[in-house]
Amino acid sequence: MAADRRTPPRDLPVVETVDASFLEGLLGYNARRASLAVIDVFLRRMAPYGLRPVDFSVLSLVVHNPGITSRQLCTSLGILPPNLVNLVAALERRGLLERHPHPRDGRATGLHPTAEGRRLMDEAERTAAALEAETAARLSATELRTLLKLLRKVYAAD
Amino acid sequence: MAADRRTPPRDLPVVETVDASFLEGLLGYNARRASLAVIDVFLRRMAPYGLRPVDFSVLSLVVHNPGITSRQLCTSLGILPPNLVNLVAALERRGLLERHPHPRDGRATGLHPTAEGRRLMDEAERTAAALEAETAARLSATELRTLLKLLRKVYAAD
């Protein structure tokens, strides 16, 4: 599948600087680039806690919502049930949360943070807040508030 | 790995409505959610053209930058070279672009849109622009401009 080398060097155009202006005008393109940039920093700063973004999200919801079920986690975070199983199992093995039978629904399992889970999340959430200010250092506090508001407007009413 | 069913139904908390307020205050969380929502619509509306977001991005850059190299595409879009190969090969097989030797660098290959490639992108880009207005219908034109500007500010200076 090599290019046709028999073609003589004719009037073929050469690109010096790439024009990406069309893509840069699209919301999807910019939202994706921004989210990748932010998540990249997040990944590096959360590595010491052994938490990927998805682990952070799950454990954060468990800490702020003791007794939350897997189903509620999936709905809140847009994770499919089969993909949550190992996530929760790993956090349980690390002693960061416990599973107890749901008091009112025998099918469900309530997820509860352990003392260690609360302690870790307290640290991790403070790191996340600091990181937030840092990542968005190019934005004023007002700009950051506006950005969050507009982003929520884009996906909230789905 | 079942929950301990011997535990009697004690004072275990039950979550009625999930509190996600901490996550909703994080830029990364909101950027990710927004980008997934926008890309989901994009995916559905571009399916008739047989273009995923990444195909759209690649072909758009080729159309707007005839002669662009794989390396330039990778740098512009944050794709790793090995993962671009099959992408370009597929677009070539569909007759949407052609590969010709680079006039000034024997190692490189220039990518050039075919007439069919230009025609398809013309349609696809008009659909993308329409979709843009639609997806962001909850935002005013001013809000959309502000959102794009702030998103670029987040990732631009990386």
Added chain:
DNA sequence: TATTGTTATACTCTATAACTATA
């Protein structure tokens, strides 16, 4: 020696089907 494009490959993420136990 460095760079472009490529192959092979591995790892993660996401998605679907099917099962169990409870409601």
Added chain:
DNA sequence: TATAGTTATAGAGTATAACAATA
């Protein structure tokens, strides 16, 4: 009959190492 949780598995997306051809 429907739902919560689980298993197994398939597919897409993303990553690294190593190579040939050219600079």
